[in-house]
Amino acid sequence: MSASKQPKWNSIRQIVADAVLAIAGIACLANGVLSLWVGNLPSSAVGLTAGLVLLLAASVERFEVLKGLGVEARTRKLDEAITQANATVEQLRELAEMSGAALISLNSKAGRWSAAPSIQESYATARRVRKHLESLGSSSATLSEALAPWVKITTIDLVRQLLKHVQRPLLLAQENLNQRIQSYPTPIAGGDPAYQALLDERNKYGAFTGAVIGEVNNWPQGTHAERLRSIVRTVPLLDEGDRLRLQELVSPWLKRVDHLARNYDLLDEDQWFSILQREDDLLG
Numbered sequence: 317m318s319a320s321k322q323p324k325w326n327s328i329r330q331i332v333a334d335a336v337l338a339i340a341g342i343a344c345l346a347n348g349v350l351s352l353w354v355g356n357l358p359s360s361a362v363g364l365t366a367g368l369v370l371l372l373a374a375s376v377e378r379f380e381v382l383k384g385l386g387v388e389a390r391t392r393k394l395d396e397a398i399t400q401a402n403a404t405v406e407q408l409r410e411l412a413e414m415s416g417a418a419l420i421s422l423n424s425k426a427g428r429w430s431a432a433p434s435i436q437e438s439y440a441t442a443r444r445v446r447k448h449l450e451s452l453g454s455s456s457a458t459l460s461e462a463l464a465p466w467v468k469i470t471t472i473d474l475v476r477q478l479l480k481h482v483q484r485p486l487l488l489a490q491e492n493l494n495q496r497i498q499s500y501p502t503p504i505a506g507g508d509p510a511y512q513a514l515l516d517e518r519n520k521y522g523a524f525t526g527a528v529i530g531e532v533n534n535w536p537q538g539t540h541a542e543r544l545r546s547i548v549r550t551v552p553l554l555d556e557g558d559r560l561r562l563q564e565l566v567s568p569w570l571k572r573v574d575h576l577a578r579n580y581d582l583l584d585e586d587q588w589f590s591i592l593q594r595e596d597d598l599l600g
Contacts, residue, residue: 409452420445420466435470435592439582442466446580463580464537471540471576473592474569475532478544481565482551483525489553490521520552541574 420442433441442463449459497514504511528547535543548563568587575583582588 405452409454420462420464435473435589438466438470439585439588442580460580467576467580468537470582470588470592471537471573472532474573474588475535475540475544477591478566478569479532479547481562482547485554485558485562486521486525486551490518493518493521493553517553524552538577540577541570544573545570 445462446459449462454462493514497511497518500511500514528543544566548559548566551559551562554562572583572587575581
């Protein structure tokens with residue numbers, strides 16, 4: 317028998333078998349009903365049971381088909397539900413990323429001219445946002461983008477605190493320089509080299525404060541540690557004793573600032589809390 321005719325033959329054979337079983341089942345049921353009518357309960361029970369079994373056997377294929385269709389339908393619905401759930405999780409992740417970034421930005425920038433959040437509060441907020449975004453599977457780039465405002469503001473606050481220690485000896489040196497200029501013997505000859513040297517020193521101070529201290533907010537992220545190191549080396553008007561003390565104060569913070577820029581987290585957090593608790597905190 318050819319392969320093309322095999323399915324048709326199987327179908328015919330199944331129909332004949334189902335018909336035989338159905339006829340036998342009906343006959344058994346009829347016999348059971350008749351026995352019940354005449355009061356022969358044992359024969360009635362056997363006939364009815366046999367009839368039901370035979371009819372069930374005749375229709376078992378249809379039950380399997382219906383069962384299969386039901387399982388397939390439920391599986392299809394389950395797949396659709398899983399797909400929808402995955403889409404919802406993805407939307408929640410994106411929403412959390414946007415909300416986290418906005419929360420960090422607002423929390424970092426709030427109160428710049430009044431009562432800013434404390435370093436402890438802003439750090440706790442940053443850590444919570446980071447934890448939630450990581451649990452949702454956000455990428456490293458998304459985490460960095462969300463935490464960038466907090467990193468920037470925290471770094472700027474620290475650098476301004478450190479630069480107070482640069483400005484303090486500079487102000488004293490500038491006052492001394494101004495006094496020397498004001499008390500310079502008169503009349504002053506044109507092109508007097510000593511007087512011109514004093515003026516040049518004062519100009520160096522003005523150029524330094526404008527180009528360095530005044531541009532802290534515009535320093536590119538990740539350059540703060542190297543810029544602080546350069547300031548300590550090149551700041552004008554300092555004697556070697558003041559420069560050495562300044563270096564000792566700034567040096568421990570170079571690694572901490574670099575760690576924050578690279579890892580978006582605080583190294584030695586207690587030291588950060590100590591220096592940034594208030595805007596007028598000083599390194600002790």
